[in-house]
Amino acid sequence: xxxxxxxxxxxxxxxxREGGFSRAAERLGMAVQTVSVxxxxxxxxxxxxxxxxxxxxxxxxxxxxxxxxxxxxxxQLGTTLIEELSQAAARRVVRFSLGLPDGVSKLAxxxxxxxxxxxxxxxxxxxxxxxxQLIGELALHQLDAVIASQPAPSNPNLRLYSQxxxxxxxxxYGPESLLRAALAxxxxxxxxxxxxxxxxxxxxxxxxxxxxxxxxxxxPAIAGEFEDSALMSLFAxxxxxxxxxxxxxxxxxxxxxxxxxxGETRLGEDLFLIVTRRARQHPAVLxxxxxxxxxxxxx
Numbered sequence: 001x002x003x004x005x006x007x008x009x010x011x012x013x014x015x016x017r018e019g020g021f022s023r024a025a026e027r028l029g030m031a032v033q034t035v036s037v038x039x040x041x042x043x044x045x046x047x048x049x050x051x052x053x054x055x056x057x058x059x060x061x062x063x064x065x066x067x068x069x070x071x072x073x074x075x076q077l078g079t080t081l082i083e084e085l086s087q088a089a090a091r092r093v094v095r096f097s098l099g100l101p102d103g104v105s106k107l108a109x110x111x112x113x114x115x116x117x118x119x120x121x122x123x124x125x126x127x128x129x130x131x132x133q134l135i136g137e138l139a140l141h142q143l144d145a146v147i148a149s150q151p152a153p154s155n156p157n158l159r160l161y162s163q164x165x166x167x168x169x170x171x172x173y174g175p176e177s178l179l180r181a182a183l184a185x186x187x188x189x190x191x192x193x194x195x196x197x198x199x200x201x202x203x204x205x206x207x208x209x210x211x212x213x214x215x216x217x218x219x220p221a222i223a224g225e226f227e228d229s230a231l232m233s234l235f236a237x238x239x240x241x242x243x244x245x246x247x248x249x250x251x252x253x254x255x256x257x258x259x260x261x262x263g264e265t266r267l268g269e270d271l272f273l274i275v276t277r278r279a280r281q282h283p284a285v286l287x288x289x290x291x292x293x294x295x296x297x298x299x
Contacts, residue, residue, distance in 0.1 A: 011024070011042070100126055110252060112288060122284070166270070170245070178195070178241070196243070197240060200225045229246075
């Protein structure tokens with residue numbers, strides 16, 4: 001297989017465009033002999049004569065015309081590539097590094113981030129972990145923001161700012177196969193007759209739900225515990241049990257087949273945006289903050 005020398009091809013292309021070796025050498029700032037040798041090397045490698053004398057200049061052979069058309073395409077593409085790379089370098093990518101503690105409703109966070117996803121040239125990085133760990137990374141400016149179900153701890157040394165950006169009631173959903181019989185019993189008493197999926201024990205929502213169970217004299221059988229609400233919904237759809245979810249995040253459940261609404265509690269789930277002073281004017285942060293205003297305006 002013949003490997004094409006693109007430098008030699010470029011010299012040939014310039015010679016063909018200029019109509020002769022002298023003008024091509026002048027344009028390239030090279031000796032005529034050097035350009036001539038490079039073109040002859042190309043002809044030798046391809047096994048075809050590309051140029052032939054024509055008066056004081058040269059003209060293309062039949063093979064040369066084919067080579068010239070392809071060279072024209074190649075070097076025009078090269079020009080386009082340079083222009084596109086220049087445009088890409090000039091474009092400002094919006095990088096947004098977000099921390100999501102274990103147990104925060106990922107379905108609700110997805111809804112909260114909808115305005116952010118409309119930012120042009122966005123690069124979103126989502127990091128999951130323990131709340132305290134993420135707060136430490138935020139304080140060290142390794143993250144731009146944290147969205148959590150609790151505000152930042154009261155510590156003046158951290159210099160963090162918390163804002164509640166969403167609050168919604170807790171809804172219960174479950175697979176249709178389980179709910180057919182349970183719907184004959186009023187909610188929430190029906191939870192005593194159903195397998196229940198719950199957030200893990202270290203989350204604020206879990207503690208709130210346990211207090212609510214006690215106030216309603218409920219003793220449900222817990223079939224599973226999950227840190228991720230999206231994962232919990234998938235297991236529920238497979239028939240494992242019913243589960244609680246923020247009404248804000250329930251919007252995404254429409255894409256999960258087989259789930260039906262069971263009931264609504266008096267509980268509410270809050271989401272807090274936590275940032276440093278440096279990140280308060282980040283375009284993604286401003287869009288998340290506007291979410292609360294949008295919700296209030298629509299209520």
